[in-house]
Amino acid sequence: MFDRFESGEQAILVHVDFPAEIDREDLSELKLLVTSAGVETLAVVTAARSTPSSRYFVGSGKAEEIADAVKLHGANIVIFNHSLSPTQERNLEKLCQCRVLDRTGLILDIFAQRARTHEGKLQVELAQLRHISTRLVRGWTHLERQKGGIGLRGPGETQLETDRRLIRGRIKNILGRLDKVQKQRQQGRRARQRAEVPTVSLVGYTNAGKSTLFNRVTESEVYAADQLFATLDPTLRKLELPDVGAVILADTVGFIRHLPHELVAAFKATLQETQDADLLLHVIDISDDRQKENVEQVEAVLEEIGADEVPQLLICNKIDKLDDGVARIDYDDQQRPIRVWLSAQSGAGLELLRQALVERLRPDMVDVSLRIPPSMGKLRGKLYALNSVTDEAVNEDGALSLHVRMSSVDWRRLCKQVADEYGDSLQGFVE
Numbered sequence: 001m002f003d004r005f006e007s008g009e010q011a012i013l014v015h016v017d018f019p020a021e022i023d024r025e026d027l028s029e030l031k032l033l034v035t036s037a038g039v040e041t042l043a044v045v046t047a048a049r050s051t052p053s054s055r056y057f058v059g060s061g062k063a064e065e066i067a068d069a070v071k072l073h074g075a076n077i078v079i080f081n082h083s084l085s086p087t088q089e090r091n092l093e094k095l096c097q098c099r100v101l102d103r104t105g106l107i108l109d110i111f112a113q114r115a116r117t118h119e120g121k122l123q124v125e126l127a128q129l130r131h132i133s134t135r136l137v138r139g140w141t142h143l144e145r146q147k148g149g150i151g152l153r154g155p156g157e158t159q160l161e162t163d164r165r166l167i168r169g170r171i172k173n174i175l176g177r178l179d180k181v182q183k184q185r186q187q188g189r190r191a192r193q194r195a196e197v198p199t200v201s202l203v204g205y206t207n208a209g210k211s212t213l214f215n216r217v218t219e220s221e222v223y224a225a226d227q228l229f230a231t232l233d234p235t236l237r238k239l240e241l242p243d244v245g246a247v248i249l250a251d252t253v254g255f256i257r258h259l260p261h262e263l264v265a266a267f268k269a270t271l272q273e274t275q276d277a278d279l280l281l282h283v284i285d286i287s288d289d290r291q292k293e294n295v296e297q298v299e300a301v302l303e304e305i306g307a308d309e310v311p312q313l314l315i316c317n318k319i320d321k322l323d324d325g326v327a328r329i330d331y332d333d334q335q336r337p338i339r340v341w342l343s344a345q346s347g348a349g350l351e352l353l354r355q356a357l358v359e360r361l362r363p364d365m366v367d368v369s370l371r372i373p374p375s376m377g378k379l380r381g382k383l384y385a386l387n388s389v390t391d392e393a394v395n396e397d398g399a400l401s402l403h404v405r406m407s408s409v410d411w412r413r414l415c416k417q418v419a420d421e422y423g424d425s426l427q428g429f430v431e
């Protein structure tokens, strides 16, 4: 039911320079978004103002200039790099005789193209309906007053009123479906937590290369349609890593600078995995001049959705575009991988990424040799129950030599049990 960009749509872009405290959008970002939406830019009209005007957002003279540009270039859409009120949008459409879209409408269209999960799609449609309904409600109120209002409803109701009722019905329907999907997802997530499968979510600024990396990393994986995955969507895939086992890799929608506030909710569904992830792969386009700002923007949104506490591994992508780009892992003081330099496109550094993932996700293991006196036979049973014994030998004096390997959590728990039951420290038996 929404206007979607047809391929070959051609636009006039409008950008107004305001003092920083009023509006901070910039033109290069708009161009990126327009390209992302698959629209060709024919011309850019810029203006400088101290505040927006209520009629056309820009002044009347500038509005005429935009209308002239539409005619001259044969554009079929005008895209503003700002938020327009419904009235401004209508006035401009009348003047330019073509569709006028504001920044929120543009981003919504990109989301509609990109939302891949069922829940994400529903959230985007909800945001679109709400965006549209604010525009319809005002027009309808105005018309209804002109026609005398209440008494005229029923068979003589206006088209706008019918539209509004349809939209309200659709919103209600979507909210109901969202509720159902969210419950299902929570159950799915609980199943995942029970299975203790770590989740790794890819996040990053739009165009950083997340989808390319996602496909590259998982292309060699055999797709296992087991029960858990049968219900999941194509933005989730399973990876098998040595010493770690199965890991779920989740792709997410790209972050956008200065995300209009009313769209934040539409992100939350697609970003849900991000909040619950065990590790975030924060993908950065290392060849982008604005990488620092992009990283800050991603961090700001992560904080907004409560995912800023999730550990991160930075992926410095597109090293093929650097003169001195070499695939490598950077480690912190504790020898923990913190950055992987790679090229998702050429595949350089992908093995390093797998290695870094193993190092970051591998449980902290304890590897020890124990010498246990015959009087502590029950301890042997416990060690076997933990599936931790890798080698066993009986000594001449009847003592057992066992080599064990277990997670540090299990080791600490066992030490406590042994201290409680035998009054001895397990450390005393370590050879």
Ligand SMILES: Nc1nc2c(ncn2[C@@H]2O[C@H](COP(=O)(O)OP(=O)(O)OP(=O)(O)O)[C@@H](O)[C@H]2O)c(=O)[nH]1
Pocket: 036, 114, 204, 205, 206, 207, 208, 209, 210, 211, 212, 213, 252, 253, 254, 255, 317, 318, 319, 320, 321, 342, 343, 344, 345, 346
């Ligand atoms: N040169 C180069 N280009 C890359 C690399 N990785 C991705 N790209 C290109 O960068 C562009 C964006 O890649 P995507 O994988 O779509 O980026 P994304 O982060 O998923 O983007 P959104 O879907 O907008 O969030 C594409 O044209 C890719 O071909 C790389 O390592 N080197």
